[in-house]
Amino acid sequence: MTLEIIAALTVLLLFLFFLMGLEIGFAMALAGFLGFAAAVNLQAAFRLVANDVYSVFVSYGFTVIPLFVLMGQFGASSKMATSLYDSAYKFMGHVPGGLAVGTVAAATAFKAICGSSSATAATFASVAIPEMDRYGYDKRLSCGTVATVGTLGILIPPSVVLILYGLLTDTSIGKLFLAGIIPGLIIAFSFVVTIVGWCKLNPTLGPAGPKSSWKDRIRSLPDVGWVLAIFIFVIGGLMKGVFTPTEAGSVGAFAVLVLGMAKREMTWKGLVRALGDSLGIACMAFTMLAGATILGHFFAVTRLPYVVADFLGNAQLNRIIVMIIIFVVYLIGGSFIEDLAFLILATPIFLPLVLKLGYDPVWFGVIISVVTMIGVILPPMAMNVFIVSGVTKVPIGTIYKGIYPYIVGMYICLFLFLFFPQISLWLPNLLMR
């Protein structure tokens, strides 16, 4: 059997495992092992699995994942989102759709300490939606906003997706974090424009709330200040080389923990829950990373990524068209398996092609994160929609109706970043030459 046939059969076997409902990480490990055994020999495949699992699990570099996840879970457990939402609410609650705009502002600030999209969606579903209900907001607007703003965590640092991309592709996590800031803020702004436009067209969607006094507004600002201070300290330290990514995650997690304890919002129960939740997320990511590493070594033996790169590279297609094809593959793939899992699976295959086309890996990380943002709210596998529906008991169909206007804005932003890579690369090039 030729290597090409073995590669094709292994990919088929992998999707069969996925279809049967085998855990994605286990499926990648098993398919990679079987493929490697067929391509090289059984003894080499045994050595490969042991080596790869050991190198992923016992790696200083990979410890960045649980620590940044922990930072976000501490933020979620210590009710920091409530303080941020309260501040945004005082500034914007009095304009039509203002509570939804406030949710976007608070979630953007919350993202500065929490890199998990699902944690943000779950947190704001319980913080912002009851408040919007109180002022008679339409469920499509309130639930759609919360499910969508959760995705900002995929792009705004410290993003777990950017960390995983950095580890997978050996790209600087500091550069990726910096590259995500401006696109993340632009997308957040697109959410605000969507809310304002939508409420102008249909004012009954988001009635205005009461106006807060300037005294109340200013009193609510210190909480925002603390969160921004932690963000600047962590990202600034990482950028200036003061911390390694693991140290930045640890220092950030510790700072959020201390802040939560100082404000008496972090309880013992919350601490234990945050640690447990972080373990679950980190373990899920690590099993997929270990599986992807085994599968990646199999792909390297078969040279599949280079075959794909050569095929699309020699097809005389415009490089923008090739990128659009890659987006479509990610969106379709992410519709069937979880978007993060598909990113881990597909990135090592497409990266050689992207580099061959002359694109910057940092820029590709940002672009693929935006595609993942769209993927997590796009049916049928819309994780954030499921979470918001689970917390609020609002039908999934209603939430989808609230999401489509935001998706239009996200596509516009995606193409903006595609045609103008400087939007992503300006900040890392300026600060991390």
Next chain:
Amino acid sequence: MSYYKKFIFGISSGLYWMARFALFAMMMLTCCDVFLRYAFNRPIVGGYDLVALLGSVVISFSIPKTTLNRGHVIMESFTEKLSAKARNRFALITRFLGILAFVIIGWNLLIYGNILRRSGEVFPTLRLPIFYPAYAIGLCCFIECLALFYGLLLTLKEETT
């Protein structure tokens, strides 16, 4: 079945608690290392090695509980459209494949641990032998097999009732 359930949930919860401590210790150790490095120019010797070691505990000790909590990512869009009977059949196959995967990984990690032990390799600064994590992860893989076996028993029970 109930004894087995108590056993596997007990052992995986115990490991999960150890992983919690390891994660907290990892955070504190790194913060102390940074503080001592910048405040007194005296970083913790072997700090990076210790963090890597703790990282292996954090992840490997939390695998069985994550499986029991159904915390791993699964593609359900196809199987959820099937009848309960067909879904059970697929669950039996996938639990079996999961056990197979972890037996292969666990067994080969123990062999890898033996190779590392014989080679006498140690962590660069901590000078601790590097085979310990290989044995620990290998052992956790076998406990993961027991967790997956519990899933298999559960599916079989549903099949018969």
